[in-house]
Amino acid sequence: xxxxxxxxxxxxxxxxxxxxxxxxxxxxxxxxxxxxxxxxxxxxxxxxxxxxxxxxxxxxxxxxxxxxxxxxxxxxxxxxxxxxxxxxxxxxxxxxxxxxxxxxxxxxxxxxxxxxxxxxxxxxxxxxxxxxxxxxxxxxxxxxxxxxxxxxxxxxxxxxxxxxxxxxxxxxxxxxxxxxxxxxxxxxxxxxxxxxxxxxxxxxxxxxxxxxxxxxxxxxxxxxxxxxxxxxxxxxxxxxxxxxxxxxxxxxxxxxxxxxxxxxxxxxx
Amino acid sequence: xxxxxxxxxxxxxxxxxxxxxxxxxxxxxxxxxxxxxxxxxxxxxxxxxxxxxxxxxxxxxxxxxxxxxxxxxxxxxxxxxxxxxxxxxxxxxxxxxxxxxxxxxxxxxxxxxxxxxxxxxxxxxxxxxxxxxxxxxxxxxxxxxxxxxxxxxxxxxxxxxxxxxxxxxxxxxxxxxxxxxxxxxxxxxxxxxxxxxxxxxxxxxxxxxxxxxxxxxxxxxxxxxxxxxxxxxxxxxxxxxxxxxxxxxxxxxxxxxxxxxxxxxxxxx
Numbered sequence: 001x002x003x004x005x006x007x008x009x010x011x012x013x014x015x016x017x018x019x020x021x022x023x024x025x026x027x028x029x030x031x032x033x034x035x036x037x038x039x040x041x042x043x044x045x046x047x048x049x050x051x052x053x054x055x056x057x058x059x060x061x062x063x064x065x066x067x068x069x070x071x072x073x074x075x076x077x078x079x080x081x082x083x084x085x086x087x088x089x090x091x092x093x094x095x096x097x098x099x100x101x102x103x104x105x106x107x108x109x110x111x112x113x114x115x116x117x118x119x120x121x122x123x124x125x126x127x128x129x130x131x132x133x134x135x136x137x138x139x140x141x142x143x144x145x146x147x148x149x150x151x152x153x154x155x156x157x158x159x160x161x162x163x164x165x166x167x168x169x170x171x172x173x174x175x176x177x178x179x180x181x182x183x184x185x186x187x188x189x190x191x192x193x194x195x196x197x198x199x200x201x202x203x204x205x206x207x208x209x210x211x212x213x214x215x216x217x218x219x220x221x222x223x224x225x226x227x228x229x230x231x232x233x234x235x236x237x238x239x240x241x242x243x244x245x246x247x248x249x250x251x252x253x254x255x256x257x258x259x260x261x262x263x264x265x266x267x268x269x
Numbered sequence: 270x271x272x273x274x275x276x277x278x279x280x281x282x283x284x285x286x287x288x289x290x291x292x293x294x295x296x297x298x299x300x301x302x303x304x305x306x307x308x309x310x311x312x313x314x315x316x317x318x319x320x321x322x323x324x325x326x327x328x329x330x331x332x333x334x335x336x337x338x339x340x341x342x343x344x345x346x347x348x349x350x351x352x353x354x355x356x357x358x359x360x361x362x363x364x365x366x367x368x369x370x371x372x373x374x375x376x377x378x379x380x381x382x383x384x385x386x387x388x389x390x391x392x393x394x395x396x397x398x399x400x401x402x403x404x405x406x407x408x409x410x411x412x413x414x415x416x417x418x419x420x421x422x423x424x425x426x427x428x429x430x431x432x433x434x435x436x437x438x439x440x441x442x443x444x445x446x447x448x449x450x451x452x453x454x455x456x457x458x459x460x461x462x463x464x465x466x467x468x469x470x471x472x473x474x475x476x477x478x479x480x481x482x483x484x485x486x487x488x489x490x491x492x493x494x495x496x497x498x499x500x501x502x503x504x505x506x507x508x509x510x511x512x513x514x515x516x517x518x519x520x521x522x523x524x525x526x527x528x529x530x531x532x533x534x535x536x537x538x
Contacts, residue, residue: 002474017286017287017290017502017508018286018509018512019510020510021286021502021503021505021508022508025506025508042317044343044345045320045321045324045340045343048311048317048318048320048343048345049317049318049320049321049503051317052313052314052317052318052503053503054316056503056504056505057271057506058508071314073347073452074313074314074347075318075347075369075370075371076311076313076317076344076345076347076370078342078343078344100342100344101344101345101372101376103370104373107370183319183333231288233290234290234318234322234325235325236290236325237326239286239290239291239294240287241285241292243287
């Protein structure tokens with residue numbers, strides 16, 4: 001028996017803050033097992049909330065004082081699809097990405113001033129395990145752009161190092177984390193590693209004279225959905241009504257996701 | 270009658286995602302009335318969530334197509350207090366701030382390539398109403414640093430314009446928004462305008478040959494607390510337990526904030 005308040009107005013998938021938080025917590029266990037990022041690169045605006053929550057679960061012992069846990073630094077780039085900017089303009093045919101904020105060479109190479117006290121801060125991206133974070137992998141256009149541009153910039157900066165510096169640099173590795181991956185045809189392409197790839201057996205490209213950069217990227221989605229409209233809590237005018245509708249949909253078993261990422265439990269072997 | 274589960278383990282003020290969201294919604298009405306920012310500058314990591322939610326409530330009609338609402342762009346800087354970086358180091362005496370990500374001159378001046386389609390994107394900060402966003406105004410050290418550095422950079426870029434460009438530029442104004450302001454002695458200083466200041470009567474400084482920059486800054490805190498420890502939801506390992514404890518504290522009337530910002534209701538005159 002359902003009352004009139006037990007209906008939902010559309011086929012959107014509504015997710016609450018607490019659900020996103022718990023999903024990120026679970027995904028973070030797996031990301032830490034597989035990758036343990038040194039630095040987070042959030043794509044604004046969507047990646048801001050996931051990056052901040054993810055950081056809570058990716059703390060690592062300080063090198064200076066291993067009894068303390070340190071935050072993984074967050075860098076942010078802002079990207080916009082042209083289609084989001086001016087959908088009425090004849091010139092905006094939808095697939096181009098605009099950088100509205102990007103990292104300069106200093107942020108990529110790292111800042112040397114300040115010395116050893118800057119652990120985890122201002123250290124740059126070279127030789128790091130870099131985790132790119134966004135809210136949703138929809139058409140994959142933005143993610144492809146972010147990954148490719150970052151890869152290009154990282155390679156350029158590695159090339160500018162001396163042969164000695166380059167030889168001393170650990171491999172630079174890329175991972176991508178999204179809250180939701182939509183099962184749909186993608187316009188963008190990412191060289192995602194097959195299942196079973198780890199930082200132990202990851203193929204590295206050192207075509208450019210010892211630059212040692214991952215040939216592809218790791219990839220995690222906290223939750224997988226069909227090709228549905230997703231309503232995130234941070235977009236809501238009325239968060240109380242949003243939560244109510246999310247609960248109704250869950251109770252009715254409608255507009256639900258198709259899968260959730262879980263870390264391998266230690267007892268699962 | 271209280272059961273053993275109706276107690277809280279400490280004197281922290283616990284706030285839920287939904288409460289922060291609603292507070293930001295209320296504060297946004299006032300910010301829109303008083304300031305209507307052109308661009309948000311989030312201070313990472315704390316400002317990431319507030320900035321993203323605030324953006325939801327600060328949409329404005331598109332100049333290209335007024336029937337559509339456009340997002341206010343978010344730029345991000347990352348700052349860290351030295352005391353957060355290396356509390357064990359003798360050289361780190363706590364009051365210095367380190368830029369771990371900052372805006373380059375291009376981001377401040379704006380990118381001209383791409384043309385008119387880039388409405389609200391890559392437009393830079395000069396001649397804008399700039400809203401700096403962080404989670405908490407605690408010692409005020411970080412906010413003082415962010416405001417002063419930004420002011421310095423904006424002035425420098427305005428100075429680099431031609432006299433004609435400078436004359437055509439609208440005033441550059443600064444506002445600060447935090448989710449929580451703690452009532453405590455501040456180490457940092459901000460030139461906050463007195464109550465009643467608006468963009469109509471704001472004092473502008475044009476000492477530098479017509480640069481027209483606000484002499485001080487607007488300031489809004491969604492919620493005011495005593496000098497208490499605040500537990501934000503995005504920092505929690507266990508969000509469910511956090512919400513439970515927040516509800517218990519509210520029921521008991523303990524560890525609560527002292528004030529909430531409300532927009533002037535239209536009926537209040």
